[in-house]
Every structure is written in structure tokens, then in C-alpha cells.
Amino acid sequence: MSQPSAETMIEARAVEKWYPNGFQALRGADLTVRRGEVVVIMGPSGSGKSTFIRTFNALEDFQKGSITVDGIALSNDLRNIDAIRREVGMVFQQFNLFPHLSVLENLTLAPVLVRRRPKADVERQARALLERVGIAEQADKFPGQLSGGQQQRVAIARALCMEPRILLFDEPTSALDPEMVREVLEVMQALANDDITMVVVTHEVKFARQVAHRVVLMSEGVVVEEAEPEVFFTNPSHQRTRKFLDQIL
Amino acid sequence: MTTVLRRLRSELFPTRGDGLLSIALLSLLALAGVGFLRWAFFQAQWLVIRANATLFAVGRYPAEQQWRLWLLVGLLAAATGLSWGVLRSHPRRDRTGRLWPRNDRVAVAVLVLAGLWGPWALGLPLHLQARWWGLLALLLLIRWLAGRHGRRLGPRGLRLVALIWPVLYLSGMVLISGGLGLVAVPPSEWGGLLLTLVEASFAILLCFPLGVLLALGRRSDLPLLRWGSVVYIEFIRGAPLITLLFLGQNILGFLLPGGLAPDRVWRAAWVLTFFAAAYLAEAVRAGLAAVPRGQFEAARSLGLSYPQALGKVVLPQAMRVALPAMVGQFISLLQDTTLLSLIGLMELLGTARTVMANPAFLGKNAEVYLTLAVLFWCCCAALGLGSRALERRLDPQTIPSAS
Ligand SMILES: Nc1ncnc2c1ncn2[C@@H]1O[C@H](COP(=O)(O)OP(=O)(O)OP(=O)(O)O)[C@@H](O)[C@H]1O
Ligand SMILES: [Mg+2]
Numbered sequence: 018m019s020q021p022s023a024e025t026m027i028e029a030r031a032v033e034k035w036y037p038n039g040f041q042a043l044r045g046a047d048l049t050v051r052r053g054e055v056v057v058i059m060g061p062s063g064s065g066k067s068t069f070i071r072t073f074n075a076l077e078d079f080q081k082g083s084i085t086v087d088g089i090a091l092s093n094d095l096r097n098i099d100a101i102r103r104e105v106g107m108v109f110q111q112f113n114l115f116p117h118l119s120v121l122e123n124l125t126l127a128p129v130l131v132r133r134r135p136k137a138d139v140e141r142q143a144r145a146l147l148e149r150v151g152i153a154e155q156a157d158k159f160p161g162q163l164s165g166g167q168q169q170r171v172a173i174a175r176a177l178c179m180e181p182r183i184l185l186f187d188e189p190t191s192a193l194d195p196e197m198v199r200e201v202l203e204v205m206q207a208l209a210n211d212d213i214t215m216v217v218v219t220h221e222v223k224f225a226r227q228v229a230h231r232v233v234l235m236s237e238g239v240v241v242e243e244a245e246p247e248v249f250f251t252n253p254s255h256q257r258t259r260k261f262l263d264q265i266l
Numbered sequence: 267m268t269t270v271l272r273r274l275r276s277e278l279f280p281t282r283g284d285g286l287l288s289i290a291l292l293s294l295l296a297l298a299g300v301g302f303l304r305w306a307f308f309q310a311q312w313l314v315i316r317a318n319a320t321l322f323a324v325g326r327y328p329a330e331q332q333w334r335l336w337l338l339v340g341l342l343a344a345a346t347g348l349s350w351g352v353l354r355s356h357p358r359r360d361r362t363g364r365l366w367p368r369n370d371r372v373a374v375a376v377l378v379l380a381g382l383w384g385p386w387a388l389g390l391p392l393h394l395q396a397r398w399w400g401l402l403a404l405l406l407l408i409r410w411l412a413g414r415h416g417r418r419l420g421p422r423g424l425r426l427v428a429l430i431w432p433v434l435y436l437s438g439m440v441l442i443s444g445g446l447g448l449v450a451v452p453p454s455e456w457g458g459l460l461l462t463l464v465e466a467s468f469a470i471l472l473c474f475p476l477g478v479l480l481a482l483g484r485r486s487d488l489p490l491l492r493w494g495s496v497v498y499i500e501f502i503r504g505a506p507l508i509t510l511l512f513l514g515q516n517i518l519g520f521l522l523p524g525g526l527a528p529d530r531v532w533r534a535a536w537v538l539t540f541f542a543a544a545y546l547a548e549a550v551r552a553g554l555a556a557v558p559r560g561q562f563e564a565a566r567s568l569g570l571s572y573p574q575a576l577g578k579v580v581l582p583q584a585m586r587v588a589l590p591a592m593v594g595q596f597i598s599l600l601q602d603t604t605l606l607s608l609i610g611l612m613e614l615l616g617t618a619r620t621v622m623a624n625p626a627f628l629g630k631n632a633e634v635y636l637t638l639a640v641l642f643w644c645c646c647a648a649l650g651l652g653s654r655a656l657e658r659r660l661d662p663q664t665i666p667s668a669s
Contacts, residue, residue, distance in 0.1 A: 074567055076563055076566065076567060099569065099571065102566065102567060102568070102569045103569040105567070106567070106568070107563075107564075107567040109560055109563070109564060111558075111560050113558075113560035113561060113563065113564035114564075115561065115564070115565075115579055115583075116583065117582050117583050117586070117660075126568070126570075126578060126579075127565075127568035127569055127570060130570060130574055130578065131568065131569040131570060131571075131574070132569075172564075175568070176567075176568070179568055179569060
């Protein structure tokens with residue numbers, strides 16, 4: 018496991034968010050992620066995990082507190098948001114591949130459009146990435162023709178093709194059949210060995226133990242516990258964490 | 267042959283009761299058919315159509331300028347042949363592309379039959395008949411050539427071929443109305459099928475972007491935009507087109523300063539456009555609603571801007587869903603142009619009414635209406651066929667992923 022540097026990549030301070038219907042999903046959530054670090058977020062359903070990591074790339078706005086990503090303050094300034102989205106990739110529970118584009122086009126769309134890179138270049142890189150996630154031979158198929166596990170690996174490759182410095186995962190294996198979970202986790206584990214920063218919402222304990230540098234527990238819109246995996250799973254300091262672990266272990 | 271007979275038998279005469287019913291229905295049909303044919307061949311007097319063929323085609327378009335329309339038809343035939351052939355020479359990936367699939371052979375047969383029979387049946391002078399045959403030959407020749415050599419076009423060339431159509435449309439408008447050195451032919455002299463097609467195509471082309479904007483406005487987060495779109499759409503959909511047409515004739519003249527106020531033909535075209543846009547917006551909205559929110563989020567998280575996410579990810583998927591409903595709108599728009607006769611425009615129905623009012627052709631309504639119906643049917647069938655072809659081409663031949 019590569020060691021994270023001291024440099025801060027994501028810094029969230031006392032983030033509070035209300036949804037338009039008035040529901041407060043975040044009640045002062047804090048998190049600091051260092052460069053190259055892999056942080057796993059756990060917590061009961063509805064505790065605000067998705068909401069929290071979606072604020073990191075401005076898919077959700079927030080009303081109080083501050084978030085800084087790679088030195089750029091997240092504000093309402095649209096230029097900042099665009100800059101941050103280029104640095105932050107996201108992998109969704111439901112894959113969200115573009116069904117009207119081939120696998121290869123799914124990967125090349127953003128780099129060509131957003132980074133204005135030459136198409137031939139991007140295609141070469143895209144094929145290499147597909148090779149890396151183990152589905153090189155599917156490049157010309159459409160997403161609907163792939164299995165769930167293959168789709169999620171394409172989604173990871175698609176995010177990587179933008180060469181982000183941070184990758185966010187929102188329950189990447191929850192929509193998969195058990196036998197496909199492993200192939201996706203293996204890809205993620207391989208990624209963690211590079212120096213990319215990863216924030217992963219997941220309930221995969223084994224992954225958290227083997228790959229994460231830190232595991233945090235969210236509950237009711239705040240980060241309750243933050244610890245190294247061994248400590249988190251064997252000797253957590255909060256009652257809440259123990260209760261949560263009792264339920265999932 | 268025997269399988270056909272067997273199938274007919276199993277479908278028409280599965281049981282005795284059904285058999286009797288089938289026989290009754292078939293004889294009714296036969297009776298009606300024979301009656302119709304007797305009327306069409308022995309009683310109907312098609313002179314009313316032959317004598318007014320030009321009027322039905324182009325209205326009072328000045329005879330000495332009609333070469334421009336011939337030129338336009340020639341260009342249309344060439345562009346159709348070219349696009350058709352090029353399309354066939356570039357089959358969609360994973361699909362075995364045949365250069366002359368069965369549908370195309372049927373289409374050619376229909377074209378040849380109609381192209382040879384039509385001008386003759388209309389009793390056109392020989393040199394005009396020959397002109398139609400020449401146009402037909404041109405279309406088929408270019409279709410054949412493009413099919414054979416279209417492969418050589420790269421993606422660049424393909425885009426150029428697609429670009430022919432907007433260019434052709436604009437130059438067609440110039441050819442029809444004049445300008446750029448051509449003598450101006452004011453819209454009041456256009457008529458018949460020409461005017462119907464100008465009005466319908468103008469409205470179809472412009473209501474499309476307008477409808478998309480309205481649909482987006484209706485889903486917008488900005489209250490002003492959202493409510494503006496809702497009010498517009500509901501107002502238009504709540505009013506009958508004919509009232510809007512009358513309103514348009516009166517109001518547009520007041521709203522726009524003197525010189526800018528378009529004349530009656532264009533005023534009507536704008537009203538049609540605004541009318542169709544409201545309905546189209548609803549079709550597009552249904553399409554947009556069918557695209558999961560995650561698609562937009564995935565696009566945004568990859569760094570695409572709002573317009574990029576919309577144009578490259580959301581709209582292409584929404585359009586595929588909305589296409590059948592949209593074409594339905596276009597078809598009814600085409601038919602709605604007949605209402606223009608009520609505000610005094612000489613489109614197909616308006617022309618028909620003046621012809622039927624002519625004492626020389628009194629009582630020939632059936633012949634005229636039947637011809638009109640067939641003409642409209644042909645135009646709508648063409649729209650329908652085109653849309654189905656487009657739908658098949660837009661289909662990534664997969665069930666969209668379950669997301
Ligand atoms: N668009 C929304 N409008 C209103 N409330 C919302 C919205 N999205 C989420 N919520 C609420 O915010 C809270 C946090 O939701 P969030 O999706 O972040 O939870 P989560 O921890 O990711 O849960 P899960 O494990 O089920 O994914 C939940 O109570 C949810 O009902
Ligand atoms: Mg969630």
C-alpha cells in the first residue's frame with residue numbers, strides 16, 4: 018500500500034446541507050483527505066454518505082461550512098466548479114454509462130470535449146485503460162450488451178480517462194451480483210496502489226480492511242468516527258460505530 | 267404458394283362461424299372496391315385535375331419563372347439519390363449492409379411506376395412527361411452511383427453530404443421567392459402543393475428548436491423561465507389553431523413595426539410554428555423525463571458543461587424516445603396547413619376550393635378531394651417512412667442499460 022503524502026486534497030469543514038424540501042442531510046460534516054489516501058465512508062442508510070461525497074464535485078450544493086478540493090475553494094463560482102470537476106472523477110452505484118455511445122465513445126467523450134485532446138490520442142489511452150480494467154475486447158460494444166460488473170469497470174475506466182487526481186465512489190458494488198463484486202473491487206484495489214486519491218462509500222468490510230488508509234463512520238449527517246481500519250473494526254471509540262458494526266458484521 | 271394459402275385459410279376460416287363472418291366482410295369489401303373502381307374509371311371525370319394540374323402544383327406561380335421550381339425539384343432528386351445511396355453504402359456497425367435491401371427495391375419499383383404513370387395520367391404535354399422521367403432517371407442514377415462509390419467517403423465526406431440538406435433548403439427558398447439576382451416572386455403568387463410544403467417545412471424546421479427550448483424551460487430551475495414556458499405551452503394548447511391563425515393575421519401586424527411585419531403567408535407560417543412548438547415541447551419533455559437523472563450527473567461529473575451534457579448525452583437519448591411522438595406532431599402539422607385556406611391562403615385546399623367554385627368544374631368535388639387526400643397521404647407516408655428509418659439508425663441496437 019502506498020503511503021499518502023502530507024498534502025491535503027480534500028478539506029471539508031462543518032458542512033451543512035438542506036435539501037430543497039427543508040430536510041437537513043448534513044449537520045456539520047468534517048473530513049480531511051490527503052493526497053494518495055484511500056478513505057472509506059461507512060454508515061447506516063440515510064446517514065448522508067452520498068450527499069456528502071456528492072458535495073465534493075458540486076453535484077450537490079451546501080449552505081454552510083467550506084469545502085476545498087485540491088486547493089480550489091468550492092463556491093458558487095462556476096469556473097471553480099468546472100475546474101474541480103475536471104480533477105475529480107466519480108463512479109456511481111448505477112454505473113450511469115451513456116447507453117447511446119459505444120464503450121470506447123463513453124471513455125473518449127469527455128477528454129475530447131472538455132480537455133480538447135486529439136481524438137486519436139484519447140482513443141489509444143482509452144484502449145489501454147480498458148485493457149487495464151480487463152475488458153479490452155468490449156471496446157466497440159454498447160453498454161447494454163455488457164454485464165453489470167463489466168459496466169462498472171467501464172465506468173471506472175471512463176472516470177480515469179479524464180486523468181483525475183481524485184476518484185469518488187458511491188457504493189460501486191451495491192448494484193452488482195455477488196460474483197461480479199470481486200472483479201470490480203480488484204480493479205479498485207489496483208488503483209489504490211497508484212497515487213490517486215480515493216473516497217469510497219461502501220459496505221465491503223474486506224475491501225476497507227485491506228485497502229483503506231482510514232475508515233470513517235457517518236451518522237445523521239455528521240462524521241462520528243475516524244480511525245485506521247484495524248482500530249475501526251476491532252476497537253472503535255464510539256458507541257454508534259459499535260452498534261453499526263454489530264449490524265453489518 | 268401453398269403456405270400462403272394455408273396461412274390465409276387458418277387466418278380467415280379457423281371455424282365455421284369465423285368463416286361466415288370472413289366471407290361476409292370480404293364480400294362487403296369487394297362490393298365497395300368494385301363500386302369505387304367503377305366510379306374511378308367510368309364515372310369520375312378527371313379532367314378537373316388534368317386541366318388544373320399546374321394550379322394544384324404551384325398555384326399562380328408565374329409561368330416564365332417556373333424553371334426555378336423545376337431546377338429545385340431536380341436538385342431535390344439529386345440530393346435524395348445521393349443521401350440514399352451514401353446511407354446504404356455506410357451500414358451501421360455490426361449490421362450486414364446490403365446495397366439494395368428489399369425495401370429499396372420496392373421503393374424503386376413504386377417510384378418508377380408512379381414516375382411513369384403519374385405524368386401520363388395527368389395528360390401532361392410530352393415534353394413535360396419527359397422531364398419527369400428525366401428527373402426519375404437522375405434520382406436513380408445518382409442513387410446507384412452513390413451506393414457504389416459512397417464507401418470512399420470518410421467521416422468528413424459524410425458530414426458534407428448531410429450538410430447538403432440545409433444548404434438545399436436555403437437555396438430552395440431563394441429559388442422560390444427570388445433575390446440574389448432572381449426576379450422576386452411574392453408569396454401571394456405561391457399556391458397549391460408548393461405553398462403547403464413551404465408552410466409545413468418552415469414550421470416543422472423552426473418549431474423543432476423552439477419546442478426543445480420550451481421543454482428545457484419547463485424543466486428549468488429558474489422560476490421565471492419555468493412559468494413562462496408553462497404559461498406559453500398551456501395557452502397555445504388551450505386555443506384552437508384556427509383562432510390563433512385569425513389572431514395572428516390581425517395581431518402580428520400590430521406587434522411588429524411596419525416594414526418588419528411579415529406578409530400573410532409568412533405570418534401564417536409563424537403562427538403554425540409557434541403552435542406546433544407547444545405540442546412538440548410536450549413530446550420532448552416526455553423524452554427528457556425518460557432519461558435518468560444519473561445520465562446528466564455522470565456527464566457533469568466528467569466535466570462536461572451544461573450545454574455539452576445536454577447536447578451530447580441527454581438530448582440524443584431524449585430524442586430517440588420522443589421521435590415517434592414528434593413525427594406524429596409533424597404529420598398533424600402538415601394536415602393542419604389545410605386550415606390556412608380559411609384565412610384565404612391558396613394552399614392545396616384553398617386551390618381546390620377555387621377550382622371547385624369554377625362553373626366549368628361544378629360537381630367535381632369527389633375527384634378533387636380524393637386527389638387531395640392521396641397527395642396528403644403520400645406526404646405523410648414519406649414523413650413516416652423517414653422517421654422509422656431514422657429511428658432504426660438511432661437505435662444502438664441494445665436494450666438501454668438498466669440504470
Ligand atoms: N433530493 C433529495 N431531497 C430530499 N431529501 C433527500 C434527497 N436526497 C436525499 N435525501 C435525504 O437525505 C438523507 C441522506 O441521503 P443520502 O442519499 O446522502 O444517504 P446515504 O447515506 O447515501 O444512504 P444510502 O446508504 O441509502 O445510500 C436521507 O434521509 C434522504 O432521505
Ligand atoms: Mg447513498
